[in-house]
Amino acid sequence: MASLARIRIARRLPASLSTRARQIHTTSDTTQLHDKPADLSQPITVKLHEDSFRAYLCDKPELELEVTKDELLTMYKEMQTMRRMEMAADALYKAKLIRGFCHLAIGQEAVSVGLEHGITPNDRVITAYRCHPFAVMRGGTIKGVIGELLGRQCGMSRGKGGSMHIFTPTFFGGNGIVGAQVPIGAGVSFAQKYMGEKTCTFALYGDGASNQGQVFEAFNMAKLWNLPTIFVCENNKYGMGTSAARSSSNTEYFTRGDKIPGLQVNGMDIIAAKQAVQYARKWAVDEDKGPLLLEFVTYRYGGHSMSDPGTTYRTREEVQRMRSTQDPIRGLQNYLQEWGLASEQELKQLDKEAKAAVDSAVEEAKRSPEPGVEELWRDVYFGGTEPAVGRGREREEVHRY
Amino acid sequence: MPLLKSPPHLSNAARTLTARHAISPAAARHRRCNSTVEPPPAGGHLPSIATSQILRTKRETALRTPGLSWADEDASAPSRTIVGGRETRKMNTYQAIRDAMGIALSKDENAVVFGEDVAFGGVFRCTMGLSEEFGRERVFNTPLTEQGIAGFGIGLAAMGHTAIAEIQFADYIFPAFDQIVNEAAKIRYRSGGSFNVGGLTIRTPTMSVGHGGLYHSQSPEGFFMAATGLKVVIPRSPIQAKGLLLSSIRDPNPVIFMEPKILYRSAVEQVPVDDFELPLGKAEVLVPGSDLTLLTWGTPVYHCETALHMLNSPPPSLEAVVPKSARSAKIELIDLRSILPWDVENIVDSVNRTGRLVIVHEAGLTAGVGAEIAAEIQKRCFLKLNAPVRRVAGWDIPVALHYEKFHIPDAVRILDGVMETLSY
Numbered sequence: 001m002a003s004l005a006r007i008r009i010a011r012r013l014p015a016s017l018s019t020r021a022r023q024i025h026t027t028s029d030t031t032q033l034h035d036k037p038a039d040l041s042q043p044i045t046v047k048l049h050e051d052s053f054r055a056y057l058c059d060k061p062e063l064e065l066e067v068t069k070d071e072l073l074t075m076y077k078e079m080q081t082m083r084r085m086e087m088a089a090d091a092l093y094k095a096k097l098i099r100g101f102c103h104l105a106i107g108q109e110a111v112s113v114g115l116e117h118g119i120t121p122n123d124r125v126i127t128a129y130r131c132h133p134f135a136v137m138r139g140g141t142i143k144g145v146i147g148e149l150l151g152r153q154c155g156m157s158r159g160k161g162g163s164m165h166i167f168t169p170t171f172f173g174g175n176g177i178v179g180a181q182v183p184i185g186a187g188v189s190f191a192q193k194y195m196g197e198k199t200c201t202f203a204l205y206g207d208g209a210s211n212q213g214q215v216f217e218a219f220n221m222a223k224l225w226n227l228p229t230i231f232v233c234e235n236n237k238y239g240m241g242t243s244a245a246r247s248s249s250n251t252e253y254f255t256r257g258d259k260i261p262g263l264q265v266n267g268m269d270i271i272a273a274k275q276a277v278q279y280a281r282k283w284a285v286d287e288d289k290g291p292l293l294l295e296f297v298t299y300r301y302g303g304h305s306m307s308d309p310g311t312t313y314r315t316r317e318e319v320q321r322m323r324s325t326q327d328p329i330r331g332l333q334n335y336l337q338e339w340g341l342a343s344e345q346e347l348k349q350l351d352k353e354a355k356a357a358v359d360s361a362v363e364e365a366k367r368s369p370e371p372g373v374e375e376l377w378r379d380v381y382f383g384g385t386e387p388a389v390g391r392g393r394e395r396e397e398v399h400r401y
Numbered sequence: 402m403p404l405l406k407s408p409p410h411l412s413n414a415a416r417t418l419t420a421r422h423a424i425s426p427a428a429a430r431h432r433r434c435n436s437t438v439e440p441p442p443a444g445g446h447l448p449s450i451a452t453s454q455i456l457r458t459k460r461e462t463a464l465r466t467p468g469l470s471w472a473d474e475d476a477s478a479p480s481r482t483i484v485g486g487r488e489t490r491k492m493n494t495y496q497a498i499r500d501a502m503g504i505a506l507s508k509d510e511n512a513v514v515f516g517e518d519v520a521f522g523g524v525f526r527c528t529m530g531l532s533e534e535f536g537r538e539r540v541f542n543t544p545l546t547e548q549g550i551a552g553f554g555i556g557l558a559a560m561g562h563t564a565i566a567e568i569q570f571a572d573y574i575f576p577a578f579d580q581i582v583n584e585a586a587k588i589r590y591r592s593g594g595s596f597n598v599g600g601l602t603i604r605t606p607t608m609s610v611g612h613g614g615l616y617h618s619q620s621p622e623g624f625f626m627a628a629t630g631l632k633v634v635i636p637r638s639p640i641q642a643k644g645l646l647l648s649s650i651r652d653p654n655p656v657i658f659m660e661p662k663i664l665y666r667s668a669v670e671q672v673p674v675d676d677f678e679l680p681l682g683k684a685e686v687l688v689p690g691s692d693l694t695l696l697t698w699g700t701p702v703y704h705c706e707t708a709l710h711m712l713n714s715p716p717p718s719l720e721a722v723v724p725k726s727a728r729s730a731k732i733e734l735i736d737l738r739s740i741l742p743w744d745v746e747n748i749v750d751s752v753n754r755t756g757r758l759v760i761v762h763e764a765g766l767t768a769g770v771g772a773e774i775a776a777e778i779q780k781r782c783f784l785k786l787n788a789p790v791r792r793v794a795g796w797d798i799p800v801a802l803h804y805e806k807f808h809i810p811d812a813v814r815i816l817d818g819v820m821e822t823l824s825y
Contacts, residue, residue, distance in 0.1 A: 157591060173591075382653035
């Protein structure tokens with residue numbers, strides 16, 4: 001095996017040297033301030049690092065863009081809140097209050113928050129199991145997410161779904177089956193196109209799921225029918241415990257759509273993430289150019305799930321390096337301070353508010369009762385069309401619809 | 402109390418007949434010259450699908466199909482319950498299915514039909530002319546991508562649309578198994594009722610065609626019976642196909658609609674041309690009886706009819722093995738129609754009256770739909786049963802091309818099962 005690995009590396013090396021002459025930057029603090037107005041309520045012009053994007057069969061987005069102080073502060077607070085929420089879930093899991101499966105997105109906040117800032121409320125989003133931040137950003141609540149994780153009545157799926165099954169009207173859920181959400185996203189965007197809605201669907205999946213056959217089936221259909229589907233690969237470099245290079249013959253995920261153009265994006269800089277999402281939305285909706293593949297290069301700090309310490313297939317140093325040098329929240333914090341938009345004190349205040357919001361949501365969720373027994377049989381079939389009876393938990397228990 | 406005594410060699414004799422049934426026509430001719438026993442003429446004096454009494458070939462009987470409810474636009478119109486003035490047209494099953502989809506597409510502008518090759522009519526002609534009539538945006542071909550078709554349909558239905566997907570053969574449904582079982586069946590439950598794919602109907606041709614072999618003659622309904630949240634429907638005739646398909650399309654739950662492919666052309670009825678529905682989850686008693694319940698669905702309905710005919714008036718070749726006392730047995734023939742949810746109450750009622758149950762299906766015996774029904778019936782009717790529940794099913798082998806006729810339960814095997822159960 002070791003020798004095989006050497007051969008593989010030896011064979012890959014020249015190719016990677018040529019194609020990776022310019023790698024994507026995953027730094028979170030290389031965006032430059034270009035023009036700052038005296039009045040801070042006016043938009044500020046910033047310029048992204050020239051290696052924030054790599055394009056395949058399409059042009060790169062503009063590197064220069066306008067942002068506002070308010071939006072950056074909102075992004076900061078939202079990212080901080082998402083991280084606090086995931087940390088709270090981590091603690092609740094370790095306290096054995098959350099059972100089952102739980103996948104946290106700590107480190108990937110720039111993708112979920114950046115996505116929300118680049119789309120409209122009527123666009124649709126569907127993702128895989130690492131779904132908590134998307135559910136909140138798409139109109140859910142922290143209480144609803146934590147309640148769902150705890151299996152309580154206040155959970156967004158009434159405690160019956162759990163970590164991977166959280167929905168809002170424009171968020172078609174976390175999905176537990178790796179890759180299964182991608183063709184569903186294509187179907188959702190077909191309905192948008194059919195109805196002439198000026199909206200699109202963002203179908204997210206990971207670098208691991210990108211090798212699922214049905215992802216390619218969805219690519220083909222979306223391109224064939226020119227659907228407004230944005231396929232978003234969140235490349236956090238590890239599909240469960242296997243690194244991208246060990247699982248994928250082509251790790252340039254943005255080029256894997258064949259005739260679908262692609263864009264690789266620095267997924268650790270939220271400004272780049274938002275710019276890419278806006279570019280994709282314009283591509284699919286305003287310009288009606290069909291599907292686009294976005295690859296966010298990002299990183300998860302924790303393990304794949306709660307049962308994975310995340311250190312057996314990568315070094316602690318690697319995780320530590322990413323945390324300390326490329327963290328999306330710290331990156332935005334640097335921008336805000338360096339550009340003189342917020343003081344450390346003000347940001348600390350936002351941190352406190354985020355923590356307080358999560359803490360109170362956790363307490364509220366904990367107080368919510370567990371779902372009643374009647375929930376066991378509810379929502380299996382549409383009300384009134386159920387079979388006459390449902391079997392219960394013990395021999396004599398029979399539920400009559 | 403045993404109803405009758407049968408000769409001990411009965412089962413063997415019947416088995417021999419089964420084998421003879423399956424030999425090639427050339428061999429049969431050869432045998433005929435040399436054999437002293439006259440084999441039944443091929444398709445001869447027994448009822449076949451073409452002459453079945455179960456099919457409603459006259460307008461009057463077609464309009465009186467039990468459970469039929471008109472689904473015309475004006476629900477309060479007085480004509481709803483009046484059959485006079487309703488037209489019927491002679492249709493085979495694929496034409497009836499096409500008719501149902503035409504109605505669904507014309508009444509529901511969010512309905513779309515898609516699948517492999519459906520735009521030019523599909524391999525079984527079920528979508529003939531639909532794309533010309535309703536446009537290529539609403540009736541369109543997909544790539545050969547079953548998992549993708551199912552996932553795509555689920556996404557479309559999750560947006561509140563009516564997605565009528567076709568999987569070209571039920572044998573090809575397995576790549577889509579994950580999407581159907583994990584997504585379609587569960588999405589209402591796992592989203593706490595906030596999402597559903599009630600608009601999804603997956604049509605797929607099923608059961609044997611006589612020479613389909615391993616990948617074109619399977620009956621996978623049993624695999625979906627465990628996927629609570631789905632409905633699984635199998636019609637037996639053109640009227641049933643139209644009414645049940647319209648109900649399936651409009652049912653607010655995802656439905657797998659399996660069409661017995663041999664019946665596409667061979668089953669012909671006078672089908673009401675208006676919009677009508679038949680109830681899901683309800684079995685239908687085709688022949689009432691009091692001595693034994695014979696339960697089946699799809700193609701074997703007609704084999705069962707033949708078997709009952711053989712029992713009541715056996716052809717000369719069978720006279721020796723069908724005792725006179727058995728010939729007057731009143732067998733209740735039931736078409737289950739809905740596999741999930743299945744009509745427990747009506748089957749229990751019937752078995753409580755008859756005390757005997759024979760279940761016939763084409764899928765293999767082990768863990769087939771019959772297993773679930775047998776288990777539930779023995780639990781609910783234990784003290785009323787005069788004989789063990791008997792299953793006449795396909796063998797536990799793949800549907801091998803050369804042996805397909807051995808594999809599928811034919812009239813003789815059904816007759817054998819019925820007589821053994823009667824004489825237990």
